[in-house]
Amino acid sequence: MKPVITLLRSLLRQTVRNRQGLFWTLFFPVVLMVVFSLLGNTKSQVSLAVVTSRSTSAGVVRIMEKSPLFHVRTMGRRAALAAVRSGRMDAALLVPAAPRARTTTLALRYNPANSLSAQQAVGAVQALVAQADLMLSGRPPLFRVRATPLVHARASTYLDFLLPGVLALMTMQNSLFGIGSGLTRWKEKGILRRFRVTPLQPLQFLGAAIMNYLLVGLASSAIIIGFATGLLHASVDIPLGPVTLVLLLGMGCFLAFGFIVAGVSRSQEATIPIINLISFPMMFLSGVFFPISSLPKILTHIVDYFPLTYVSGALRGLMSGQLTWHDAAFRGDLLGMAVWLVLGGAVAARVWRWE
Amino acid sequence: MSGKALRLEGLTKRYGAVTAVDQLNLNIPPGIIFGLLGPNGAGKTTTLEMTEGLRRPDEGRVWLGEVDLIRHPAEAKRRFGVQLQTSAFFELLTVKETLELFQSLYSHPLRVGDLVGRMDLEEKRNARVDGLSGGQRQRLALAVALVNDPEVVFLDEPSAGLDPQARRNLWEVIVGLKAEGRTVVLTTHYMDEAEMLADRLAIMDHGRVLDEGAPRELIERHLPAAVIEVDRSTGIGTDTNLPALVRIEEREEVMALVTQHLEDTLTGLVAWASQHGRQLTGLKTRSATLEDVFLELTGRSLRE
Incomplete structure (x- = not known):
């Protein structure tokens, strides 16, 4: 056991001292999440240009200004329409002069090019106008909605969706590149040969190498989770036991694939295209960046069995609070990963070469 | 130990x-x-x-x-x-x-x-x-x-x-x-x-x-005496017959005359040169080395 621990410590030192390697391990996920959290956090306020005339009923405008839903700016008609066209304001509300008829028509002009904020604007204005109507008319409402936030519910942002995907992606990339590329390098440079003329057993070496990648993988996952929840305010569940298990199983699968790659390729350069061939389809299809349900039906029948699909599915289920130990779907994901691990491990054991 | x-x-x-x-x-x-x-x-x-x-x-x-x-x-x-x-x-x-x-x-x-x-x-x-x-x-x-x-x-x-x-x-x-x-x-x-x-x-x-x-044993066993080197321009061929000669080899720039008895071969060489009107440019004698033994044994140079 002593040699394994000393070797593991050496490998960890080697990893921590490889500043460039560490940087690229964490850089990509961090940039992904920062970019998407800036893009994806839809702003909660509708910017509304209100165009009034001198005799406008001030009530509607005052209610709009008080509502947290709106960022209201009063401006002239032409300026308002120009602002909507250019996208600077979400919508312009044209409030006519004091009502003559029983129903006053408020004209809402919006820019259909930006469909999301347009929908938001139209909906919010309609709701508020209805409310204002009631309040101003002084009639008791027939219905009232009492909104109570649920304890476990949350406004799920894209970042919350992305985080488990990014963790799954890291699991794949680090394991594949770590073993596939790192081990091939050691093999090429003769580091593995050097250990073969010592009493160190091959399995001891492999054990230490695998433990090294698992520990590094768990640590970098923890850093990314900490970054996403602490700095970017992702709100996700982290059930420690199940999440760790999924990460370990996932890494196990991809380490096995990494061994296969290192076994079949003769040089370090040759490993890169093979790794890309394995990882690219999964990176884009296995629910890392968008849900699998948005893929064409035929494709999902295949993608459902990809190892990364199991990892991202299980992590997303756990982190969104939709899956627990007891769910059949979660056990299905675990089983899927276990099958890949066994298959990959069996092939790896056959093709792995020390020289 | x-x-x-x-x-x-x-x-x-x-x-x-x-x-x-x-x-x-x-x-x-x-x-x-x-x-x-x-x-x-x-x-x-x-x-x-x-x-x-x-x-x-x-x-x-x-x-x-x-x-x-x-x-x-x-x-x-x-x-x-x-x-x-x-x-x-x-x-x-x-x-x-x-x-x-x-x-x-x-x-x-x-x-x-x-x-x-x-x-x-x-x-x-x-x-x-x-x-x-x-x-x-x-x-x-x-x-x-x-x-x-x-x-x-x-x-x-x-x-x-x-x-x-x-x-x-x-x-x-x-x-x-x-x-x-x-x-x-x-x-x-x-x-x-x-x-x-x-x-x-x-x-x-x-x-x-x-x-x-x-090393000494190998040299003595395979090459008892010495080597005479002269420039290729001397025009001596590998088939030239000289006393006590083992063989003549063409090396990169020189002809190497491997001999069992340095004086006999050298005397013969001088006679051959005056007989054919040739200059013995770059003439040099040395004792045999492992390199010569190696050539003797394998027929090729170590760095080939």
Whole structure:
């Protein structure tokens, strides 16, 4: 056991001292999440240009200004329409002069090019106008909605969706590149040969190498989770036991694939295209960046069995609070990963070469 | 050091149709420096690797004293110290950490302080491997080879790529290993190195030992006297007949007249020149070297 621990410590030192390697391990996920959290956090306020005339009923405008839903700016008609066209304001509300008829028509002009904020604007204005109507008319409402936030519910942002995907992606990339590329390098440079003329057993070496990648993988996952929840305010569940298990199983699968790659390729350069061939389809299809349900039906029948699909599915289920130990779907994901691990491990054991 | 002889018996390794090592027998007495001399591809490294336990021979046995090392490879790993032809270590570990890592693999390792002291690496103790020069890396590889206080030390082309000063330092270290009673087995294709260091030599080519013995012995056995060299412009042919001549060889710029009796051949040569009206430009005589023995045995130069 002593040699394994000393070797593991050496490998960890080697990893921590490889500043460039560490940087690229964490850089990509961090940039992904920062970019998407800036893009994806839809702003909660509708910017509304209100165009009034001198005799406008001030009530509607005052209610709009008080509502947290709106960022209201009063401006002239032409300026308002120009602002909507250019996208600077979400919508312009044209409030006519004091009502003559029983129903006053408020004209809402919006820019259909930006469909999301347009929908938001139209909906919010309609709701508020209805409310204002009631309040101003002084009639008791027939219905009232009492909104109570649920304890476990949350406004799920894209970042919350992305985080488990990014963790799954890291699991794949680090394991594949770590073993596939790192081990091939050691093999090429003769580091593995050097250990073969010592009493160190091959399995001891492999054990230490695998433990090294698992520990590094768990640590970098923890850093990314900490970054996403602490700095970017992702709100996700982290059930420690199940999440760790999924990460370990996932890494196990991809380490096995990494061994296969290192076994079949003769040089370090040759490993890169093979790794890309394995990882690219999964990176884009296995629910890392968008849900699998948005893929064409035929494709999902295949993608459902990809190892990364199991990892991202299980992590997303756990982190969104939709899956627990007891769910059949979660056990299905675990089983899927276990099958890949066994298959990959069996092939790896056959093709792995020390020289 | 207890001193057990190392015996290779009928070692054979085939790669497909190519026989890299062919029924090789060697008896290496304890406490000497034994050299394997031969051109690239002669089978030196394969022989070493089979002895060290890195490669399984197709046939043959390796004995250290009474222990069959093919059957008990763990014994070989415990007792041997090995410097491979390309020794790479983890680049981001320090010299000290590297030695500690290899220490952890053995039950009675030498101390780090002793190893860095002997290999003149004290100043580099806390330097990372990626910052070491070629010579320092070579010394680290030697230090690692000595970590388990080995009975037999294998050095595969130890001075390859070293500058002359570093080579001389390395030779001192190797002689020091012998002084401690260790057996040293080294491969080289440098004649001067083999002549300088080895107590016994085996000349290898095509996977076989062509001859074996002390360097002087080999020279005397195969080339009793000397070599006369003259420029090619002299016009002397390989079929020229001179007294006491063994043969005439065309080498890069000169014709080499290998002789059993220097004076007789020289007298004959002078007579031949005056008879044919030729100038003996670049005339030079020297005693035979291992290079000549090698050519005699293999018909080709070591660096071919």
